[in-house]
Amino acid sequence: MENEKLSVSNILNSPFSFHVSEFSNITPSLISEYVDAYTSDLPPVLQELERETFVKCVNPRMLSGKLQGQFLNLICRMLKPETILEIGTFTGYSALSMAYGMPENSHLYTIEANPEQEVIIRKYIEKSGFSEQITLIIADAKIEISKFENDVFELIFLDADKINYPLYYELLMPKLKKGGVLIADNALWSGAVVSKTSTDKEVVALRTFNDLVQKDSRTQNVLLPFRDGLMCVMKLS
Ligand SMILES: C[S@@+](CC[C@H](N)C(=O)[O-])C[C@H]1O[C@@H](n2cnc3c(N)ncnc32)[C@H](O)[C@@H]1O
Secondary structure, eight states, X not given: OTTSOXXXXXXXXXXXXXXHHHOTXXXXXXXXXXXXXXXXXXXXXXXXXXXXXXXXXXXXXXXOXXXXXXXXXXXXXXXXXXXXXXXXXXXXXXXXXXXXXXOTTOEEEEEESOGGGHHXXXXXXXXXXXXXXXXXXXXXXXXXXXXXXXXXXXXXEEOSOGGGHHHXXXXXXXXXXXXXXXXXXXXXXXXXXXXXXXXXXXXXXXXXXHHHHHHOTTEEEEEEOSTTOEEXXXXXX
């Protein structure tokens, strides 16, 4: 276990780490396997998409995966959003995870800047039968967001270029309905955001983003130490 890098959630969740240290044969990877085993499976088409992403794409680890996919799916079942916006589609795993949980009359817009992803995204949107409910926009989200009308989304999943998270926050909050939720991935950046002295561009941007959220009087928020950190923000006014 000493050789194994502890996950952010292990480090942050001290009672959990305490129990781990009591049993030297329990490693973070064993816990991960357990967590995976006790999380419901998503539809098989998502497993197929994950396999194809790992075979064909550069940086396949950007894909949300089962745990985060299932979390987003449950959020959709609980919130029942009629309109969802995702920034950063990659191969479509998180978009489809949300689509499987959203009500039938909902619509999900997902924006991806890299045109090389379009074929695989469209293939799996079609395979999963969501062609009518998902609109894929291949373009720069920083430009596309302002084209939507005011107050249109009940759920927003932000998972694109981290250096622009502060800008995305300013652009997205006016598009989020009152009572709506914005979830931003990678808010912990492997824990690096804790460093106040880091000059790394992503760290500085994510720290600025987290500060913007925390100081925003319109919202209630929780930074979940889940995977790479999910900043969950509800717009109250
Ligand atoms: C971490 S991946 C998204 C993973 C995906 N949400 C999932 O869970 O499977 C980030 C994606 O954002 C895209 N991206 C980066 N900058 C963007 C921009 N300005 N507009 C739209 N997409 C962008 C990247 O091309 C990449 O595919």
